[in-house]
Amino acid sequence: MTNKASILVVDDEPQIAEMISASLQLHGYAVSVVYDGEQAVKKIAAEKFDLVITDIQMPGMDGITALGEMKKIDPELEVIIATGHGTMSTAIQSMRKGAFDYLHKPFENKELLAVVGKALEKRKFNDITKAIFSTIKPEELLRVTIDSVTRILKAEESLLVLPDKGGRLKVAVSEGLEDEARLNSRLGLCDRMMGRLGGETKSVILVDEPARDKSFADLPGISEIKCALFLPLMEENKPSGLISINRTREGEYFTEDDLQRAKIFGSLVNLALRNSNLYRQLQDTQSQLIQAEKMSALGQLAGGLAHEINNPLSGILGLTQLVLENTKPDSQNFTDLKDIEKAVFRCKKIIVSLLSFARQEKTRMEPVNLNEVIEETLTLCARQMELKSVRITRQFAQGLPMVNGDYQQLMQVFLNLFTNARDAMPEGGELSVGTSLLKDPSGRELIMTTVSDTGTGIKPEILASVFDPFFTTKPVGKGTGLGLSVCLGIINRHNGTIKAYNRPDGGATFTLSLPV
Amino acid sequence: MGKRVLIIDDEDLVRNYVRRALASRGWEISETDNGAAALALLRQKDFDAVICDLKMPDMRGEEVIKRIRDLLPAMKIIAITGSVSNITTPIVPGVELEGFLIKPFGIDEIRNLMEKVLGR
Numbered sequence: 001m002t003n004k005a006s007i008l009v010v011d012d013e014p015q016i017a018e019m020i021s022a023s024l025q026l027h028g029y030a031v032s033v034v035y036d037g038e039q040a041v042k043k044i045a046a047e048k049f050d051l052v053i054t055d056i057q058m059p060g061m062d063g064i065t066a067l068g069e070m071k072k073i074d075p076e077l078e079v080i081i082a083t084g085h086g087t088m089s090t091a092i093q094s095m096r097k098g099a100f101d102y103l104h105k106p107f108e109n110k111e112l113l114a115v116v117g118k119a120l121e122k123r124k125f126n127d128i129t130k131a132i133f134s135t136i137k138p139e140e141l142l143r144v145t146i147d148s149v150t151r152i153l154k155a156e157e158s159l160l161v162l163p164d165k166g167g168r169l170k171v172a173v174s175e176g177l178e179d180e181a182r183l184n185s186r187l188g189l190c191d192r193m194m195g196r197l198g199g200e201t202k203s204v205i206l207v208d209e210p211a212r213d214k215s216f217a218d219l220p221g222i223s224e225i226k227c228a229l230f231l232p233l234m235e236e237n238k239p240s241g242l243i244s245i246n247r248t249r250e251g252e253y254f255t256e257d258d259l260q261r262a263k264i265f266g267s268l269v270n271l272a273l274r275n276s277n278l279y280r281q282l283q284d285t286q287s288q289l290i291q292a293e294k295m296s297a298l299g300q301l302a303g304g305l306a307h308e309i310n311n312p313l314s315g316i317l318g319l320t321q322l323v324l325e326n327t328k329p330d331s332q333n334f335t336d337l338k339d340i341e342k343a344v345f346r347c348k349k350i351i352v353s354l355l356s357f358a359r360q361e362k363t364r365m366e367p368v369n370l371n372e373v374i375e376e377t378l379t380l381c382a383r384q385m386e387l388k389s390v391r392i393t394r395q396f397a398q399g400l401p402m403v404n405g406d407y408q409q410l411m412q413v414f415l416n417l418f419t420n421a422r423d424a425m426p427e428g429g430e431l432s433v434g435t436s437l438l439k440d441p442s443g444r445e446l447i448m449t450t451v452s453d454t455g456t457g458i459k460p461e462i463l464a465s466v467f468d469p470f471f472t473t474k475p476v477g478k479g480t481g482l483g484l485s486v487c488l489g490i491i492n493r494h495n496g497t498i499k500a501y502n503r504p505d506g507g508a509t510f511t512l513s514l515p516v
Numbered sequence: 517m518g519k520r521v522l523i524i525d526d527e528d529l530v531r532n533y534v535r536r537a538l539a540s541r542g543w544e545i546s547e548t549d550n551g552a553a554a555l556a557l558l559r560q561k562d563f564d565a566v567i568c569d570l571k572m573p574d575m576r577g578e579e580v581i582k583r584i585r586d587l588l589p590a591m592k593i594i595a596i597t598g599s600v601s602n603i604t605t606p607i608v609p610g611v612e613l614e615g616f617l618i619k620p621f622g623i624d625e626i627r628n629l630m631e632k633v634l635g636r
Contacts (some may be wrong), residue, residue: 080551127576307571307597310598310599311529311530312527312528312529314528314530314598314619315529315533316529317620318530318532318534318621318622318624318626319529319532321537321622322533322537325623341622458596514626
């Protein structure tokens with residue numbers, strides 16, 4: 001810590017108070033002194049202290065009452081009780097009231113410093129625990145974790161590695177490793193460590209001078225590490241990542257105490273990471289619920305709206321056609337009326353898709369072979385794809401189990417996705433469709449379908465909106481903005497999920513998971 | 517002899533163009549905007565067909581159609597509606613219809629349907 005801890009000394013005997021104060025100041029602590037319990041409580045209410053050392057027997061408010069009052073104001077305040085001989089029972093009483101420890105008067109300077117050091121360490125650990133558990137956003141949590149562990153274990157450098165989607169270890173956050181070559185060498189060390197761990201569960205692993213250890217000796221750039229400590233991050237009882245903490249100072253090995261601290265810290269972090277993952281899942285569920293809510297509201301609106309609009313629209317269409325019958329085909333009026341007629345057909349199309357999206361009727365579920373649905377849909381659009389120079393590649397998993405679904409509606413979903421892919425590649429390209437059997441985190445089997453194109457991709461700022469009703473990037477009159485919302489509606493009714501991604505090499509991918 | 521058709525729809529715009537589209541075929545068209553009046557008219561006069569909207573304020577189209585069928589089992593009945601998007605389910609439970617159109621529909625659609633139902 002850069003700012004030294006601040007300590008309040010409470011004793012009715014000024015000499016003792018001054019002596020304690022002087023000794024602590026000599027070790028760099030910021031010390032204040034008061035001479036009775038009331039003053040102490042007032043001081044705690046007014047200023048922030050890390051630690052209080054208080055006498056018990058004082059005129060006015062005694063030490064134990066003061067202890068209780070101070071804890072009411074600042075529950076995390078650490079308090080050390082200084083007691084004279086023969087007051088053992090009061091010492092025990094004070095411990096029960098939340099004192100950190102007690103000192104028997106007269107005590108030696110050494111004793112005082114040891115107890116103060118321990119109390120402050122506990123306080124620091126509490127602060128860190130609080131920081132970790134109050135940080136629930138994954139990205140912040142990792143940063144807080146690395147900052148804390150570097151401090152607690154007085155290390156020069158540390159990093160936290162997690163696997164990416166492809167299972168390769170990547171540095172999530174690091175401290176004291178700005179140099180890229182060094183960072184990479186540490187990643188290499190972590191990678192080797194993960195390999196050595198296999199699926200084993202260990203809470204902490206210590207390696208002194210890894211460059212001399214035959215398991216790591218061949219790795220470049222690790223000779224400056226004097227002492228390396230690894231904390232595995234667990235997911236479902238298997239190590240999924242590591243926190244790696246290194247000391248590079250000569251002769252500064254990790255002590256048994258350090259290992260103990262590391263162990264506690266590791267289990268805290270694992271717990272916090274799990275909380276954070278749960279939080280993320282909760283957020284996902286929440287946004288899905290909001291989406292579903294939007295859909296059902298729109299569905300009700302759409303039903304009512306369709307009827308109200310279809311009546312006048314029918315009138316416009318019929319009357320326009322009646323007038324058209326009495327209009328010369330080569331006149332301006334004829335062209336204008338034809339435009340009105342086309343506009344009505346456009347409106348009709350929008351309402352039809354709106355209704356199909358909002359359709360309240362039940363989906364007709366039956367066992368469906370997903371590969372077959374996709375193949376049939378591809379056959380439907382093969383000609384269009386050919387016209388637009390779009391190649392189709394298939395990567396279908398064989399022997400897939402059936403999914404419970406509505407054949408027609410699933411076809412509608414794929415037709416939408418394929419049409420969008422085609423429209424994203426006006427110059428031609430490749431449409432690839434694949435299926436595979438996966439397990440979700442809770443072990444349920446699902447079939448994942450991916451539909452990828454080599455088009456322009458989806459702008460990151462609109463990625464979140466593509467499933468919103470009426471959201472479209474197509475020119476006016478070309479898209480209703482309902483295609484993907486219809487897909488989402490259908491997939492939701494199938495208890496599945498549909499998501500949109502951008503491919504790193506350009507183009508968009510839609511993934512669709514359906515439970516088996 | 518020209519066929520006689522009764523249009524039942526509370527929407528003036530729709531009655532207007534359907535009447536004119538069919539009148540040009542030489543048929544005799546009557547119209548009304550509610551079910552009760554329609555039933556009264558059907559008791560007074562002979563009709564070959566009725567075109568009935570399904571959603572009207574006073575009596576639901578389904579009810580009107582059921583009563584017409586009870587009154588005149590041989591009547592040709594065509595339903596029109598703006599509320600649904602596809603024709604997969606029977607429109608009026610228990611009543612067989614001669615035809616069905618979803619709004620918005622054009623003049624050729626109603627003419628073709630009526631010619632099919634009534635014969636040229």
